[in-house]
Amino acid sequence: MDSSSVKGLVDPAIFDQLQRKIDEDAVVQEGLREIVDRLEKQSKSTKAALSKTHAIPSKSLASVIQASEASIRQQLPALSKLVQVASQHPYYRWNGIWSRQIQDLVFDIVYCGWLGGFANQPGQSEGRKEIGKLLTIDEVADIMQGKMPANLKDRDEFHLTIEEYLHALLSLIEELSRLARNSVTLGDYERPQQISRFIKDLHSAFLLLNLKNDALRKRSDGIKYKMKEVEDVVYDLTLRNLLPKSP
Amino acid sequence: MSNKRSRDEAGMDSTSDGPFQSMFETFRVELDEHHARRERVIKASRDVTAASKKIIFSLQRTRELDQPISPPIKKTIDPHLDNIKAQYNGICSDLQGLNAYRYQSNISGGHQEFMEALSFQYYLENQALIPYETAVSSLNSLVEGANKITLTVDDYILGIFDMVGELMRFCITAMASTGKLPARSKPRRSTSKNTLQHSDRMDVDDGAGDDVGDNEQEGNVLSDLRQLRVALEALDVPRKSWLENQVRKKMGVMQTCVEKVEKSLYGLVVRGAERPTGWMPDINEAERLENRG
Incomplete structure (x- = not known):
């Protein structure tokens, strides 16, 4: 008599269910990775635009800043998509998947801002055109996505940490x-x-x-x-x- | 230096404290709260781990399968279970809402160890694998109030991997003291008094169960271990995921555990005939025996 005819320890239904749950998670992760890959690809052209700042005198930087700002804004649709998909899950469940790319994007924004970019933000009475400014976390979140909250603590939503x-x-x-x-x-x-x-x-x-x-x-x-x-x-x-x- | 002097003309709203202080002061408050929560969770996770290990240690004194844990053993377990309960209640509020998964990596160790203890006890009492839902509700039965603690499928699975090691130890000890593999102590039918729904299902088709006591191949822990091994090996985990990484680490250990029982049984069969009852080669001896022969 082989052991397969014996009802034993493992109820197959238990592992069927586990596998289903694992598969569901895998689908979510794959979907998020796809969006994050897209974000990363687009961020490369921003990096290329920003790298010119090292080779061009500050007096002639205006066009570089403009191009960088435009390039950053081109990343925003992918970001919106990410927010939309990620918002269907608890924020910290999968945030490891996108955290690094978000950091990169925030860097692009604050660097561009430091050089004088993002001077006129909606909702701001006067622009901050000056060189050497630090965009605050709220300003960055505004630029990233109109309504994206920064530093949430009371709601489980997508936000900039x-x-x-x-x-x-x-x-x-x-x-x-x-x-x-x-x-x-x-x-x-x-x-x-x-x-x-x-x-x-x-x-x-x-x-x-x-x-x-x-x-x-x-x-x-x-x-x-x-x-x-x-x-x-x-x-x-x-x-x-x-x-x-x-x- | 001139840059010191020109500091106030730097085009930023400088104060004597520096221009970014107020934003960073907000950050400090938030980060301090976060670190305090994380430290509480880490400490609770460690304490749950330690208490679970003690529970497992007591459970290893069990000799009978498919029966409630004996009162003396239960008495040694209860204080540790109370401790685990206190730990989980202490951090439950830190694991709610936005933070439900935030400290997942910090609590994971405790969850896994508790799953190991819980599934081991469940196995000893029911000779069955605890279903995920039962594990979730057992964990949350410890928590008072409306809040729940999240138990991920990942932590459950990793706990089960570790439980294989406990079954191995249980087998080896039982073989050493009784000279045979632990198996169901009575026909399955008589377990119908058991209140757990799961065992009801297992009782339905019991044609093979009648002669169980006579046949060592059936209903013993080794056949359970093999089933569990096959099921764990068959799990298809997402590539490059945290779970895959963890499963890879535990898979080899789990397989070795099953093999240790097989080697022990081999030693028992080969040498058993020439040894007095109750004598049992230890694992290493079984390995030496195998290598030699």
């Missing part, structure tokens, strides 16, 4: 420290100072946070090195008397 925003700021610091050197190469001796002040301000803001041993903590530990890199650039300029005279 604090962590994603902070990761994007850390990327911004890294990008700006690179921009500081490249500005000098392009003959712009003023921007490194501006970047240095900005990173110092962000650094002191990050010091307010009690970060635990996580990815944010590890990355934010790196700010001081970036800060020093930029300070070294400013030092080099000062030493050689290349800084524009303070008024």
